[in-house]
Amino acid sequence: MEVCYQLPVLPLDRPVPKHVLSRRGAISFSSSSSLFGAPDPRQLSQRRGAISYDSSDQTALYIRMLGDVRVRSQVGFEPERRSSHPYLCIDFRTLHTRLGYGSMSASSSPERRVHRLLSFQRYLHSSRLLRGIPQQIPLHILDEDYTGQARCMLEKVGNWNFDIFLFDRLTNGNSLISLTLHLLNQYGLVELFQLDIVKLWRFLVMVQEDYHSDNPYHNAVHAADVTQAMYCYMREPLLAKSLTSCDIILGILAAATHDLDHPGVNQPFLIKTDHYLATLYRNTSVLENHHWKSAVGLLRETGLFSHLPAEDSLKMERELGSLILATDISRQNEYLSRFRRHLDQENLSLSNGSHRHFILQMALKCADICNPCRPWELSKQWSEKVTQEFFQQGDIEKKHKLEVSPVCDREMNTVGNIQMGFMTYVAEPLFAEWTRFSDTRLSQTMLGHMGLNKASWGSLQQEQPPVSVKAEPSSPGTDAEGGAAARRDGNTATGGTSSKELPQGSRES
């Protein structure tokens, strides 16, 4: 038997009952039946998308990215004030005030009941429809030319300069579905795993929909971009010759779902606003746990793997989790040290399943933060988008008189200074090790782009010097590293990050 991967210790280490998991996206705290007046389990099962905190729990409170207080108050439950902070639960709809969601009342109208069935993103869609607001991007039937061009692009899906933004436009905003389906087909995985095409389609549509299209950065296009990068890495000679079909399907699905239902704010924000997800996951890899559990919820809801033996599909879910959890940038040093150790000792053996899994984790980590390694035109767009999301969080923090997170203050930062810090302290060390592992043309191309992009940001910085960051209250040297890393993918970073940035449960294993 091969050694199992080092799975993080999670509060959710037991199988979750079917009736609970079918409620995708909700989270159950151990609750007493009185809260729901001992409801009929069948009614509960209609609340799609739950994750149970306690496997014996039959009476889940329905909690998600928004509306916690309202939903809880419906059942007469006053949320505990765990801290002295006046903003116990910031309504995530404040992120979308420009769309007019800020004025929803807390009444228990029939619409509100509908919201409880939906993921955050689907809630926004339904809210738009209920309020008579037309969809922002009306669906048109695409001209044959567009689909033709998209198909053409897919023939070169392994190119590092693949323009995901163009591909997204050509597919009418369906880049994630189109790309993932294409890759699964290309590898023959649909046939091999005997995937039901209707279930697969439904799964991919739901995955794409559960990304928040209003997030400037953490949206389905980012997921598609990461999936494309992951594909490029899995094609690298060392991996291509050793990955099994199981590894490949996991790599693709993990990339496609790794930021599922991302709220567009980072973990410190969830912690300081006492968000329930932070409590549920004990302030540790809060977002990544949520992305994983949301992905598992969709897998179960669509029954994509329901034809596989239970132990196989459970193993898939577990490994999907360990891949997604590896994208927690606050644990970067831990992964990087292990990677270095293996490379120093030259003891990586890709015939060993746990080693292959570790390399997949490293590949996904690289794919997730590969923006600085893309050609300038693509890289620049990503940089602007991620900064926009940081600043959006900073604006919310200011509005609610919370301490503004590093790199989230638009008065104190520029796109360039955030990027310079991120490249220096986060991306370069990771890609340097990756190149040691796989010193190929692709790796050299990536390092080459990163060098050029850094120089470009440097010269732009000189033309337009950044606003001083000295007023930032965190410890010196943390802005670039901790800050950029922290916000990069919605997390805090280790190594040089001020302690106030670290999640309380930040750890060890």
Ligand SMILES: [Zn+2]
């Ligand atoms: Zn990501």
